[in-house]
Amino acid sequence: MIYRRLGKTDLQVSxxxxxxIPIQRIDASSxxxxxxxxxxxxxxxxxxxxxxxxxxxxLRCSN
Incomplete structure (x- = not known):
């Protein structure tokens, strides 16, 4: 996988x-x-x- 620096941070993102969006069409197990x-x-x-x-x-996101 290729990664790039996210903005001016030290975070490397794919x-x-x-x-x-497609996750809403499948169940939690899938x-x-x-x-x-x-x-x-x-x-x-x-x-x-x-x-x-x-x-x-x-995706288990929270605030």
Whole structure:
């Protein structure tokens, strides 16, 4: 996986991100499998938003 520095921080993020919109179409168990595989492949940038119905809950995001 290729990583790039995030802005002026020292954080390195994968150039391939994981979008949260499709997560709303699968169950929590499937979400866990997909997310774990993404992490195994080196993805560390996950995008989600409140407007994506239950994707934040499935990705275990919090304020």
């Amino acid at each position: 150039v391939v991100g994981f979008g949260g 979400t866990e499998k997909v997310v774990n595989r993404a992490i195994e492949l080196g993805i560390n940038f996950f995008d989600t938003a409140r407007g994506y119905t239950d994707s934040e809950e499935k």
